Amino acid sequence: MAAAKALIASAPEFQAALLGWYRAHRRRLPWREEPSLYKTVVSEFMLQQTQVKTMLPYFARWLDALPGFPSLAAASEEEVVKLWEGLGYYTRARNLHKLARALVALPEMPRTRDAWLELPGIGPYTSAAITSIAFGAPAAVVDGNVVRILARLAADGTAWRDTTSAGKDLTPLADALLNHAEPGDHNQAMMELGATVCTRHNPLCTVCPVRAFCAACRAGEPEAYPKLAAKVIEARTVVRAWCRRATDGALLLHKTDSSARRLAGQHELPSAEHLGLDPSALARKDTLLATKKRGITRFSFTEPIHALEPAGLPRPISTGLVWVAPAELDGVLMSGPHRRWVRELIARA
DNA sequence: AAATCGGGGTG
DNA sequence: CACCCAGATTT
Structure with a gap:
């Protein structure tokens, strides 16, 4: 696709504009103050299919009760699931518990994406998020935000079955745009942009730091992307x-x-x-x-x-x-x- | 590939 | 009400 090709050619300029915006405008979130691997992991599990606003009180309560991997690994599953009560998708809590027990049993923390992918509750997105943020690993995240941003940047009108399928198709573009010097901040910047500027409804194109690179913005129809099949309820x-x-x-x-x-x-x-x-x-x-x-x-x-x-x-x-x-x-x-x-x-x- | 997860916010 | 949200796992 022509728009994607031009975008990739200007990747360095795109990265600079995105990162500059992120460092000036990012929200102050609990896992960004005095960051740690544990905070990153807990936040990523809570954020699977859950908005930031929803999980914030749970995150605070969780860190208070279980401040690190050792205390989480030592807790009972009943206690862990009870702390998760109200957040939904309780398999996440059980997987996070299993993950803590697996990590404390290892001789050292895994640092690569492939190693994290073997662990409970860790899939393509979470492995990229954790290793890029905590260890600077060169892995691009592709979540719902990134799918929306990339489809708009490239004005990709593909009619996708669902977000998972779109993410698969757009992963090469995400990888091509990744800032290898700052993969963690680049990934967080993409998601922050999707959450606060490149929103599904009424995107704020006038203040978007990367509007110069966006084919959908130029065409004046950002909301037309991504094109996803309707859900049957x-x-x-x-x-x-x-x-x-x-x-x-x-x-x-x-x-x-x-x-x-x-x-x-x-x-x-x-x-x-x-x-x-x-x-x-x-x-x-x-x-x-x-x-x-x-x-x-x-x-x-x-x-x-x-x-x-x-x-x-x-x-x-x-x-x-x-x-x-x-x-x-x-x-x-x-x-x-x-x-x-x-x-x-x-x-x- | 499609279903499941018994949530919740938002336009 | 419809669709989405820093998705992963099972069928």
Whole structure:
């Protein structure tokens, strides 16, 4: 592609403009103050599919509780996942825990991208990010931000299946533009540009440090790139029960087995299926307490919550159902949405 | 290649 | 509501 070729030819000028902007305008983020390998690793795991703003409070709490690889490796998985509660994609927490245990068992820290790629939770993006930032390794990151920037710079109108596929196609261009003298700052600058200037909607082209290199900006249609296939969202309904024991106010919850692939160790308000009830029998109009909505990847869930008297429970109670006293609720593992629903309904009662 | 991860922000 | 976010792993 012609635009990409011209861009690569002016790589040194592009790098200088980008790096100059980054050093003057970068946000002050916790892992950029007194940087360390541990802070870089923890931040990169939390930032997988999660925006900076969302993970900031979790990062502070995490560093406070587990300040380094040794304390993380020594912690129990239960403690680690509990600290992650609310951030979602809990496999990241389990992988970060496994990673810490793998690293402390090694004679020395791996310094190359290929060595990091062998470790748990480390893929193409994270290996490049960690080794370029912490060790100055010459590896270009390609995340959602970089895909958007490169597609616009080159005005690449390819209709991609998804971001992963686009990233694969654009990796050679990312590598060609990498600043080998400052790979860590170059990578962070690309992502910072995508997060604060070259945004998906209403990009701030007038203040962009690399607009002179951008074919999409010249054409006046930056938002046309990248061109990605539309996602198909599937709607699902889950009827849940709000069931409290009169004697001590304990709440009935369903706990998924800790070894399960999905929802491992998570507590939820029991669904009709958990209870062995017909959803339409549980979902009586006169017992509706609230209807909640949430999304996860390609699903949109609608979850009506119905009051249920303990006397209405089938006997014996199915495995996985547990009574949790109000004082114990904070200690059990629960997703962010469930935590908020339970708090709201307890307060209302 | 496509599905999964039971999150959350934003226009 | 639709789409994206400093993606990785499993099927």
